[in-house]
Amino acid sequence: MYAQLVKSEGSKTREEMTPEEIAFQDRIDRNEKIEPKEWMPEGYRKTLIRQIGQHAHSEIVGQLPEGNWITRAPTLERKAILLAKVQDEAGHGLYLYCAAETLGVSRDELLEALHSGKMKYSSIFNYPTLTWADMGAVGWLVDGAAIMNQVPLQRTSYGPYSRAMIRICKEESFHQRQGYDIMMKMCAGTPEQKAMAQDALNRFWYPALMMFGPSDKDSVHSAQSMAWKIKMNTNDELRQKFVDQTVPQAEYLGLTVPDPDLKWNEEKGGYDFSEPDWSEFFAVIAGNGPCNAERLGARVKAWEDGAWFRDGLMAHAAKASERARAARHAAE
Amino acid sequence: MPSLPDMTTPNLDALAGQALAQGGHAQVPAPDAGQPQFVEFLQRMGDNCLILGHRVSEWCGHSPALEEDIALANQALDLIGQCQLWLGLAGEVEGRGRDADALAYLRDAGAFRNLLLVELPNGDFGVTLMRQFLFDAFHIEMLRALRTSADPRVAEIAAKAEKEVAYHLERSADLVIRLGDGTDESHRRMQAALAKLWPYTGEMFLDDAVDQAMADAGVAPLPSALKAAWDRTVASVLDEATLALPADGWHHKGGKNGIHTEHLGYILAQMQFLQRAYPGAKW
Ligand SMILES: [Fe+2]
């Protein structure tokens, strides 16, 4: 999930709600979409800004680990596919910043919060991409986990967010398939390629499981977000679904999931599996992952180095509109 | 294969189409121009796209604005696609069993035929944009002329590429104008970029024996014949950008004949790493 640990505001019982709040909740319960101009509780608005903003940040920071291999892609076709994929992620960022802007926060404000560390992005992008097989593992597992979360979010209660998710989901399945396709090629390749593929799975398995956020019993903000249909499933539900989908895919590749306790549980109709190391997750969220400094540093540098460019465009636009005004004036 | 979600995406369809187009050329005999010179010409076209595409792709995720990340990735994608077509045809005409990938990944720097201009480092974003503009203004004239090439395969590739490059030029010219006539700092940076790149523009219009053979066969224009149109485009854009046209001074050359700057070797070291480290592996 691209939005982890999103702090939710509010959480009132029906008795504590104002008539307005009750009417709002009833609309959500009837699966009506909430649109930007309509009344909404302040907590709903703030929670959405956090969640959509974090999601948008994840898309743009998410360009970096894969961008890391564009110049080293092993064939021209792979290079083109990876470029198209990374371009899609930037596009997703754009849709999501636009959706967030409908809630009264500007893209610049959100970026400022990212750069200062006030807002987070998904923990997954703080892991390094060390070999070409990581391009396979990221598409397969990371985009796979994102799809797991984003498909239900197409039905989320906030109209602009839901519509952004629908556009994004159309592209995500291509991302996952291109990743899996890389894995298939590597696994059918030389022993060295197959070893790279196994190593990539070993390194990305638990970080992918962490993408869904901590276990439900430790997720303090889930209930309100679920009542508002900002969050559609619990973290554990989605993680279970992801494991159940992914294990057969790993088997098909002839790869071993790095979990000795992974076992099919007939009774629950799903796999039993080991929890990731949550202390690692919290360390990464706190800024101590292997690539936190590089990733955020790269974004801040891009922003700061680009200031003259953005200022130049603004200044030109101001001059152009001033000239147009003067020309109109002269014509009158 | 286990189930993966199967929603269709335009991107994948387009890429699949591109791959088909790449392998789909009938074996039309090459024109009288002489095969080695024709191959040489096609490599010049393809290598410009490949190396500039590589440079542009280095910005992915690092550009000054999200819109630029998207636009640059798109531009790199166009250029890599064009490179696949030109080098694919080069390999076909050469007839030694090399495809576009073999040409891209298994030639050493001395066998590359791109202009020096496109291999220069990205510099600040102003250098990147100015390099793009100077090249686009040349590239578009070349492609327009190639649409009437005596070789139908060349004309076909040019027709496809021209649409993309027209858009590249529209974008790069617009940004040069806006930044030239923006703030003092953006003006200063764009003027500095121009000064840095100007000595690498002359090479685009130098004719040699290969160019002459292509022109004689009606395959391609003489590069020198494109200069007047390029001069006009550059002068008008720079004028609107309030940037001063540099005096025509010394010009570097060599790329078209395989004598490159020191930068190309590093580009190839990166680009070719996997193919070189794991010879024969399929990816
Ligand atoms: Fe995405």
Ligand SMILES: [Fe+2]
């Ligand atoms: Fe994706």
Ligand SMILES: [Fe+2]
């Ligand atoms: Fe394009």
